[in-house]
Amino acid sequence: MPSMLTYISRRLLFSIPVILVASFLLFWMVRSTFDPCVKMRASKDVEAVTRCETRLHLDDPIPTQYLGWASDAAHGDLGESSRTNEEVSAMVPRALWYTVQLIFWGVLISAFAAVALGVYSALKQYSVLDYTFTGASFVGLAMPPFWFGLMAIELLAIMPKQWLGLDEPLFYFVGLHSGAEKGFGADYARHLVLPVMTLTVQIIASWSRFQRSSMLDVMSADYVRTARAKGVPRRDVVVHHALRNALVPLVTVMALDIGALFGGLIITETIFSIPGMGQLFVRSLQAGDAEVLVVWTVVTAGFIVVFNLLADVLYGLMDPRVRVT
Amino acid sequence: MSGETPDHRSLVDSPPGSAGPSGLIGSELVPSASHAFDTAAHASPVARSQWALFRRRFLRHKMALVSLGVLAFLFIVCFGANLVAPYSNTEQDLLLGPVGPRMSHWFGTDELGRDQLSRLLYAGRISLKIGIAVALISTVFGTAIGAIAAYFGKATDQTLMRLTDLFLVVPAIAILAIALERFGSGDTTIILVLAGLFWMYVARIVRGEVLGIKEKEFIEAARASGASSTRVIVRHIVPNIFGPIMVNATLGVALAIVAESTLSYLGFGVEPPQTSWGNMLSQASGYVGTDRAYLIYAPGFAILITVLAVNFLGDGLRDAFDPHTDRHQ
Numbered sequence: 001m002p003s004m005l006t007y008i009s010r011r012l013l014f015s016i017p018v019i020l021v022a023s024f025l026l027f028w029m030v031r032s033t034f035d036p037c038v039k040m041r042a043s044k045d046v047e048a049v050t051r052c053e054t055r056l057h058l059d060d061p062i063p064t065q066y067l068g069w070a071s072d073a074a075h076g077d078l079g080e081s082s083r084t085n086e087e088v089s090a091m092v093p094r095a096l097w098y099t100v101q102l103i104f105w106g107v108l109i110s111a112f113a114a115v116a117l118g119v120y121s122a123l124k125q126y127s128v129l130d131y132t133f134t135g136a137s138f139v140g141l142a143m144p145p146f147w148f149g150l151m152a153i154e155l156l157a158i159m160p161k162q163w164l165g166l167d168e169p170l171f172y173f174v175g176l177h178s179g180a181e182k183g184f185g186a187d188y189a190r191h192l193v194l195p196v197m198t199l200t201v202q203i204i205a206s207w208s209r210f211q212r213s214s215m216l217d218v219m220s221a222d223y224v225r226t227a228r229a230k231g232v233p234r235r236d237v238v239v240h241h242a243l244r245n246a247l248v249p250l251v252t253v254m255a256l257d258i259g260a261l262f263g264g265l266i267i268t269e270t271i272f273s274i275p276g277m278g279q280l281f282v283r284s285l286q287a288g289d290a291e292v293l294v295v296w297t298v299v300t301a302g303f304i305v306v307f308n309l310l311a312d313v314l315y316g317l318m319d320p321r322v323r324v325t
Numbered sequence: 326m327s328g329e330t331p332d333h334r335s336l337v338d339s340p341p342g343s344a345g346p347s348g349l350i351g352s353e354l355v356p357s358a359s360h361a362f363d364t365a366a367h368a369s370p371v372a373r374s375q376w377a378l379f380r381r382r383f384l385r386h387k388m389a390l391v392s393l394g395v396l397a398f399l400f401i402v403c404f405g406a407n408l409v410a411p412y413s414n415t416e417q418d419l420l421l422g423p424v425g426p427r428m429s430h431w432f433g434t435d436e437l438g439r440d441q442l443s444r445l446l447y448a449g450r451i452s453l454k455i456g457i458a459v460a461l462i463s464t465v466f467g468t469a470i471g472a473i474a475a476y477f478g479k480a481t482d483q484t485l486m487r488l489t490d491l492f493l494v495v496p497a498i499a500i501l502a503i504a505l506e507r508f509g510s511g512d513t514t515i516i517l518v519l520a521g522l523f524w525m526y527v528a529r530i531v532r533g534e535v536l537g538i539k540e541k542e543f544i545e546a547a548r549a550s551g552a553s554s555t556r557v558i559v560r561h562i563v564p565n566i567f568g569p570i571m572v573n574a575t576l577g578v579a580l581a582i583v584a585e586s587t588l589s590y591l592g593f594g595v596e597p598p599q600t601s602w603g604n605m606l607s608q609a610s611g612y613v614g615t616d617r618a619y620l621i622y623a624p625g626f627a628i629l630i631t632v633l634a635v636n637f638l639g640d641g642l643r644d645a646f647d648p649h650t651d652r653h654q
Contacts, residue, residue: 150606
């Protein structure tokens with residue numbers, strides 16, 4: 001498929017300048033807001049400030065600083081956190097791992113739930129359950145996510161514990177493991193329930209709306225009527241003709257939304273004290289940790305660009321008409 | 326599609342978050358089902374003004390009407406808080422301390438004995454003000470950018486749209502928080518920063534709409550009779566795409582209120598003595614799991630109800646502005 005290759009490589013070429021310009025702007029914004037040597041200035045060692053400033057070329061104009069930073073970054077040196085004195089290149093992947101776990105479970109559950117709800121609502125349009133799902137999704141979309149998280153802790157973890165007189169809540173709400181526990185066992189699951197719920201509410205609400213309207217469009221398409229008219233059972237039409245096509249736009253939207261999730265879990269991670277990217281951001285921001293913030297914003301923007309690219313590519317793969325344009 | 330159904334169930338068909346990233350893409354890829362009204366009601370060929378048609382269609386949308394009522398009520402009680410609130414905004418009752426909901430304090434009091442209902446009403450002023458100001462600014466700016474890009478095309482279009490893409494790539498909440506750290510978090514700053522992160526959605530939608538109508542004859546006629554570009558855009562193009570612009574403006578209000586509350590929760594929102602709903606929630610968030618957990622309910626519900634009402638209103642407007650809903654039957 002040469003046309004597909006051209007399509008992908010053209011999209012790829014377009015996204016490289018976007019990443020570069022975005023990373024420059026983000027770098028500029030962070031550097032002009034925060035002083036990376038703030039910690040040194042508090043110390044008595046006057047030399048330390050000078051050393052820090054020379055190391056980061058703070059006397060140079062921003063573009064020169066950026067080039068220095070970018071070349072260091074390209075060599076694997078992302079700088080050092082002024083908050084923990086740790087290598088940024090070690091902190092970010094560690095935080096990312098937690099976020100990736102949340103995204104994985106969240107997206108998995110959201111995808112199945114949204115497709116199921118959307119397809120059901122479309123097939124049973126204007127039924128009682130359709131109205132119920134619609135109402136629920138309106139509420140889900142209007143609900144501030146952090147409020148949902150707080151309510152979930154109160155109503156699902158603390159209140160049942162008090163009523164049932166348990167020693168421990170059914171669902172935990174701090175971190176992803178308790179104490180020395182490791183692995184993916186029951187302890188892990190009990191930690192995951194509430195944060196994953198919090199992050200999926202809005203996603204399920206929006207994806208299921210989306211799936212419903214795309215399924216409705218497809219069900220009224222000529223090829224679906226033709227398939228029914230020539231005697232294909234309704235079930236087969238729904239699964240093989242309608243659903244396959246109705247999933248195309250949803251997959252694109254999913255890719256876009258997942259990209260945004262890498263920076264968008266700030267709320268969930270803050271509420272449930274999960275040391276992922278969101279918490280890293282909040283902590284670094286509160287401490288004015290410039291080196292981490294630069295890398296954080298660039299990495300997050302990078303994920304958005306990559307997943308936008310993925311959305312384009314997937315769309316091109318699934319809908320050949322797109323490739324022409 | 327539901328073309329022949331005598332109904333106005335648009336709220337079932339169109340995702341309400343259409344201004345958000347996923348909804349936006351969605352509305353571009355999958356045109357939401359068009360909705361039809363009962364044609365029998367106006368079978369007579371009486372000419373009606375645009376406004377009369379709009380009013381007819383809007384009045385049929387029950388949820389939108391109810392929402393309009395709810396919003397009007399919220400506005401009156403919040404901005405008239407000094408008249409209706411049972412206590413003053415800052416009145417403390419340290420002897421009373423924190424008590425749960427009761428007749429004298431419907432939503433209870435906080436640790437300083439401040440009446441939560443009164444605080445909620447005063448806080449609503451800030452939240453509503455931020456929501457509306459953000460929607461207004463981002464709509465005007467986004468409309469300008471989108472219309473200019475589409476109208477002039479070529480290099481202007483490319484430049485403006487790449488700029489829009491760039492703004493869409495940056496992680497919004499992070500930028501917000503950093504910007505507030507930098508410029509301080511007065512409510513004007515919050516409004517400007519939020520508007521700076523919402524205009525792209527409006528710009529994209531407006532650009533699409535303008536591309537659709539700029540080749541129409543009436544635009545050509547206006548240009549041929551010597552109207553300047555500014556006049557064509559302001560007098561001929563914008564009034565014709567007023568519907569989608571208004572719908573997105575209402576969604577902007579909802580997004581801004583939620584965004585502000587989220588920022589407040591993270592500690593970057595409006596600062597005391599000013600209080601917003603998000604602010605009240607963030608203060609209450611520490612009490613989850615204690616006997617003061619009642620403090621988290623009221624501000625959250627206030628946000629939820631406002632955002633729901635605004636979304637339904639946007640939905641009603643979408644139908645009312647859409648000429649396909651009844652004229653071409």
